Amino acid sequence: MHFLNIVKGRTMQKESNITVETQNEVNMAVKDGETDIVNNTVKNIHARKSVRKYTEQKVSEEDLLLLVKAGMAAPTGKNMKPWHFITVRNRETLDTMSEQLPYAKMLRNVSAAIVVCGDTQKSQYWYLDCSAATQNILLAAESVGFGAVWTAAYPYEDRIAAVNACLNIPEGIVPLCVIPVGYPQGTEKPKDKWDETKYHKEKW
Numbered sequence: 428m429h430f431l432n433i434v435k436g437r438t439m440q441k442e443s444n445i446t447v448e449t450q451n452e453v454n455m456a457v458k459d460g461e462t463d464i465v466n467n468t469v470k471n472i473h474a475r476k477s478v479r480k481y482t483e484q485k486v487s488e489e490d491l492l493l494l495v496k497a498g499m500a501a502p503t504g505k506n507m508k509p510w511h512f513i514t515v516r517n518r519e520t521l522d523t524m525s526e527q528l529p530y531a532k533m534l535r536n537v538s539a540a541i542v543v544c545g546d547t548q549k550s551q552y553w554y555l556d557c558s559a560a561t562q563n564i565l566l567a568a569e570s571v572g573f574g575a576v577w578t579a580a581y582p583y584e585d586r587i588a589a590v591n592a593c594l595n596i597p598e599g600i601v602p603l604c605v606i607p608v609g610y611p612q613g614t615e616k617p618k619d620k621w622d623e624t625k626y627h628k629e630k631w
């Protein structure tokens with residue numbers, strides 16, 4: 428019950444925190460897409476952005492669990508669910524990954540991360556399924572007021588090896604990505620990616 432209240436409280440806080448500026452950006456993105464479907468889910472999709480700058484406020488294990496559950500709600504080929512999720516809050520581990528992953532330096536400034544891993548033996552779709560799970564995590568993070576970003580391990584052998592070594596990942600399991608999760612400083616804004624030239628009706 429306590430957990431639900433925390434989650435609900437944060438969600439409500441986030442909703443009331445949607446600033447006029449963010450709301451306008453969301454409206455613009457939706458308007459350009461020529462759709463009038465504007466519900467909170469669609470708004471959240473348009474509000475999501477990669478967040479690489481965080482405050483010092485710490486993310487709890489309970490918060491991470493909420494995000495992992497969102498990850499495990501993703502669709503998977505043949506419903507195989509070929510995934511594993513590792514939550515990391517140990518300072519030393521986060522710092523080591525920050526040192527070893529060239530494009531995940533922000534791990535040094537965040538209190539938590541989720542590593543999304545795929546079981547390569549279980550499904551040939553593992554990286555697709557894990558990508559869907561990662562997007563779910565990113566969207567859930569945005570919706571409850573966290574800032575997160577997908578940082579790649581797969582398909583880079585050196586990055587995979589570094590994450591494997593840091594986290595004791597067994598053979599056959601491959602880390603797709605490391606997702607730092609923190610409270611956003613609020614400087615990053617969603618990008619408007621709508622591109623009419625990539626929109627084809629009926630045929631190319």
Ligand SMILES: Cc1cc2nc3c(=O)[nH]c(=O)nc-3n(C[C@H](O)[C@H](O)[C@H](O)COP(=O)(O)O)c2cc1C
Nearest residue numbers: 475476477478479530531576577578579616617618
């Ligand atoms: C497969 C994939 C790998 C990515 N790898 C990294 C990465 O290693 N480091 C990083 O800072 N961002 C990484 N990103 C985030 C992208 O840079 C980001 O999504 C893109 O610039 C669009 O910005 P947005 O997420 O704010 O819409 C990755 C995103 C994807 C989908």
